[in-house]
Amino acid sequence: MDFTIDEYKMRINRTKQKMQERGIEVLIITNPSNMNYLTGYNAWSFYVPQFIILTIDEDDPTWIGREMDANSAKLTSWLKEESIVPYSDDYVQSEFKHPMHFVADFLIKRNVEQKTVGVEMETHFFSARFYKEFIWMLPETKIEDASVLVNWVRLVKSDQEINYMKKAAKIVEKAMQVGYESLNVGARGCDVAAEIMRAQIKGFEEFGGDYSAIVPLIPAGEETSAPHMTWSERRYKKNDPVIIEIAGCHKRYHSPMARTMVLGEANDKLLDLSKVINYGIEEVIHCTQPGMTSEQIEEVFRKTIKKHGIIKDSRLGYSVGLSYPPDWGEHTVSIRNGDKTVIEPNMTFHFIPGIWYENYGCEISETIRITDNGCETLANFPRDLYMKK
Amino acid sequence: MDFTIDEYKMRINRTKQKMQERGIEVLIITNPSNMNYLTGYNAWSFYVPQFIILTIDEDDPTWIGREMDANSAKLTSWLKEESIVPYSDDYVQSEFKHPMHFVADFLIKRNVEQKTVGVEMETHFFSARFYKEFIWMLPETKIEDASVLVNWVRLVKSDQEINYMKKAAKIVEKAMQVGYESLNVGARGCDVAAEIMRAQIKGFEEFGGDYSAIVPLIPAGEETSAPHMTWSERRYKKNDPVIIEIAGCHKRYHSPMARTMVLGEANDKLLDLSKVINYGIEEVIHCTQPGMTSEQIEEVFRKTIKKHGIIKDSRLGYSVGLSYPPDWGEHTVSIRNGDKTVIEPNMTFHFIPGIWYENYGCEISETIRITDNGCETLANFPRDLYMKK
Structure with missing residues (x-):
């Protein structure tokens, strides 16, 4: 690990503080720099959809990504094994299935789909289709633009x-x-x-x-x-x-x-x-x-x-x-x-x-x-x- | 240039054929591989928004990008100078201005904003915000998902x-x-x-x-x-x-x-x-x-x-x-x-x-x-x- 657990935890806490200020209860992070910053996750897997889900009242975030990349999460992040949640390979580059469906199902299972959800609207890693599929799955969910929320946490260096x-x-x-x-x-x-x-x-x-x-x-x-x-x-x-x-x-x-x-x-x-x-x-x-x-x-x-x-x-x-x-x-x-x-x-x-x-x-x-x-x-x-x- | 003008023109024609089949009259391309494929444009400028606009009844596409990258378009693409349209630097990473506003204005000026517009919904280079800003600017425009339209044209190699x-x-x-x-x-x-x-x-x-x-x-x-x-x-x-x-x-x-x-x-x-x-x-x-x-x-x-x-x-x-x-x-x-x-x-x-x-x-x-x-x-x-x- 490139930083102490304490440093990662401090980053999580600062992010939660910004979520609180913005009324965001669940944050979906797709920018790989922000994923790395909060969890240590580091692999060239960002060409397929991958996510860190951070809810305001849970200690540990969850990594969601492609099945074959779950071992990268185990090897590089500080997350517990139960916080690493893979989706199957048929979600990749498919016309019909999309990893955002998997994410929406995950939110439903955790009973947080009625909460206010922040997503990074302006990153290379959250395309228009991510947004459309999310709305299609969870039309009632309140979405907040959290594009550079974690980026701002990164501004002052340790x-x-x-x-x-x-x-x-x-x-x-x-x-x-x-x-x-x-x-x-x-x-x-x-x-x-x-x-x-x-x-x-x-x-x-x-x-x-x-x-x-x-x-x-x-x-x-x-x-x-x-x-x-x-x-x-x-x-x-x-x-x-x-x-x-x-x-x-x-x-x-x-x-x-x-x-x-x-x-x-x-x-x-x-x-x-x-x-x-x-x-x-x-x-x-x-x-x-x-x-x-x-x-x-x-x-x-x-x-x-x-x-x-x-x-x-x-x-x-x-x-x-x-x-x-x-x-x-x-x-x-x-x-x-x-x-x-x-x-x-x-x-x-x-x-x-x-x-x-x-x-x-x-x-x-x-x-x-x-x-x-x-x-x-x-x-x-x-x-x-x-x-x- | 890495290919003959004839090869580029053939690519444009094949793309238009696919547009026709899909009823797409204006195609907005943001995937840098597709931009290069159709015009030759080649620079590491894809971290900011940039576009090729191809309308079904015009011969030449238009490049829209950041002002400081217009010279790259002149040096690497076969496009005429009048087809290279830069946006000013204050559109870059701004909370208020967005390059999609500039693109929408361009479509209005060309009187094509009422046409059916294809956009690449699933690429790293057309974020959720691109989509939202576009809808906000042109709420009446019919949008078609043309995510991999040009990618399919690329399938069989010359x-x-x-x-x-x-x-x-x-x-x-x-x-x-x-x-x-x-x-x-x-x-x-x-x-x-x-x-x-x-x-x-x-x-x-x-x-x-x-x-x-x-x-x-x-x-x-x-x-x-x-x-x-x-x-x-x-x-x-x-x-x-x-x-x-x-x-x-x-x-x-x-x-x-x-x-x-x-x-x-x-x-x-x-x-x-x-x-x-x-x-x-x-x-x-x-x-x-x-x-x-x-x-x-x-x-x-x-x-x-x-x-x-x-x-x-x-x-x-x-x-x-x-x-x-x-x-x-x-x-x-x-x-x-x-x-x-x-x-x-x-x-x-x-x-x-x-x-x-x-x-x-x-x-x-x-x-x-x-x-x-x-x-x-x-x-x-x-x-x-x-x-x-």
């Missing part, structure tokens, strides 16, 4: 979580260095991605790496205008700019980082842009402290880069930590205008003020931790535009 | 698709060999996963690898009872059994493969189980031919292993090909009792008759292609239980 994220930061430093070293004129995107992923997963002799919720994003040349390009078999050319956005991951905890480099000499536009972004990042690291709101961090950055004539209108960052594909963001706090979340110690953000134009872009980012009186970067890696001549 | 899957098969052969070589007593799961992933992504000098929709699944020891475990930092012990389930991937096309090995001497139970599974696989490869139904393939396997006293009650395989995380399956045909799909040449399946007991399991699998008069495995790799002494 010391052990910070410890894992710092290990992930060590991994991302190493993987970024490997990226710099393997990126050469004539190499292919797939060659570079292969070396980066090897470094991400192998980690160090003292601690290993886990798979990152997003694969390496290494757009090159004109592709640097498009931040979510992965890689191709194209060979790098002299003076290609390349963005590397990757994360280290340890026990599902992420520390992402982005850097921009040029395989030769950078043109002035890109060099200037990188400097302005770095002024902004430095100012944000200098100014950020507990008690500020998220949008005040955005304001610091906006005002700094505006002095140099640069404007950015997409969000600057987001809360980060425990995650599964397809995203390492926590979907709670966004560092942008209008987000009034008050910043507290041990919140962690991926601060990524990337700027993309029609034919090029620049990304430089840090994962930051809010400390008692300021903030720190988890990794330690030069932020300058790197020119490899 | 020659170019088979070509990519055969390259993926070469990659998986190499990655499996690397797995065998790096799996040693004293090595950690993360060490082995790192070498496998490097081999998967690097590919060969002649063609490179793409990221697989599922990371390496390499459960060891007791974990072999749980097929979807990934890896840990635990060190392998003498006589550990290990399952390796991985795919090669080339241009998003997958050829998965599973093998089982032992770091020493296998016990009789596991050795016998592996032999029976192999008898079943051999018989299926020998008997499978076009014109059979999917459930007849299951029957061949079931009867073969039953002679040896083994029973398997979960599905034996599924259609495979183009895919994005979290799953490389196509969610159409399942090789199981009750599936009456008639098998045709150039269908491709991951045939994976894994068997898992309380404390151990065995997986041996092949990706098979249906030929004109039989079937072939895409990869060529010994299926015997491998004992590394």
Whole structure:
């Protein structure tokens, strides 16, 4: 187990507190990050429906999932065997049967189908069909949208979580260095991605790496205008700019980082842009402290880069930590205008003020931790535009 | 572009034919595999809402996505610039605005909001909230469940698709060999996963690898009872059994493969189980031919292993090909009792008759292609239980 039983129990209690505030008596969790957070459950089984059911007046939640995954629940979670409830394989990808029928039957058996039920309406793991089948089975049940209820519980990290994220930061430093070293004129995107992923997963002799919720994003040349390009078999050319956005991951905890480099000499536009972004990042690291709101961090950055004539209108960052594909963001706090979340110690953000134009872009980012009186970067890696001549 | 414009146009026409059969006039596609299949669009941007809108009487579909991803659409798809319609960044992960509002407005502007609209109700990329927001915006619109409409169009592969899957098969052969070589007593799961992933992504000098929709699944020891475990930092012990389930991937096309090995001497139970599974696989490869139904393939396997006293009650395989995380399956045909799909040449399946007991399991699998008069495995790799002494 990656955390003490006490830490899991505390997470359950905090979740129940939020349920109480919202009048939710039964919570159905399908987001694998939230499932892991509350129970430790960890397997690549989230491509089929799986659930944690938490009722407000029971101590232990219940895992419901595919029969062949029940052993994963026994091996990775702290749940008792009677709290692991498998559904048979004919529920999988069937036109007629659906795992939500099984969940509805489970609620009926437990006599909680008349209670107010919270479901995660906005996650990749609770499709429109889940919702429709649920309503069809239990038309009288009051449903509450609890999309990011547990995500908000995850916002402030424990010391052990910070410890894992710092290990992930060590991994991302190493993987970024490997990226710099393997990126050469004539190499292919797939060659570079292969070396980066090897470094991400192998980690160090003292601690290993886990798979990152997003694969390496290494757009090159004109592709640097498009931040979510992965890689191709194209060979790098002299003076290609390349963005590397990757994360280290340890026990599902992420520390992402982005850097921009040029395989030769950078043109002035890109060099200037990188400097302005770095002024902004430095100012944000200098100014950020507990008690500020998220949008005040955005304001610091906006005002700094505006002095140099640069404007950015997409969000600057987001809360980060425990995650599964397809995203390492926590979907709670966004560092942008209008987000009034008050910043507290041990919140962690991926601060990524990337700027993309029609034919090029620049990304430089840090994962930051809010400390008692300021903030720190988890990794330690030069932020300058790197020119490899 | 990975395919000719003609091939993309043919896919669009086949999709429209299926729309016509179902009375669907406007199709909203959110599954990234289906988006790629119809337009070529390829980026790790599917963690935010994105759409292909296909109307029955227009030639070209429209891409709708996040502003910063519009350049990815320009760089990877065959769509004209006017068919690439970005939404602004404040729609992302907001409590108030939702990209489905933007899509609804788009339909209204095009005067198609009164038509019958198909949506993919059961995909990881169309959550319950998408559905609710859509109904809220367009309460009068008739919605049809088009969950796997395009997936069914993908079922029979073109020659170019088979070509990519055969390259993926070469990659998986190499990655499996690397797995065998790096799996040693004293090595950690993360060490082995790192070498496998490097081999998967690097590919060969002649063609490179793409990221697989599922990371390496390499459960060891007791974990072999749980097929979807990934890896840990635990060190392998003498006589550990290990399952390796991985795919090669080339241009998003997958050829998965599973093998089982032992770091020493296998016990009789596991050795016998592996032999029976192999008898079943051999018989299926020998008997499978076009014109059979999917459930007849299951029957061949079931009867073969039953002679040896083994029973398997979960599905034996599924259609495979183009895919994005979290799953490389196509969610159409399942090789199981009750599936009456008639098998045709150039269908491709991951045939994976894994068997898992309380404390151990065995997986041996092949990706098979249906030929004109039989079937072939895409990869060529010994299926015997491998004992590394």
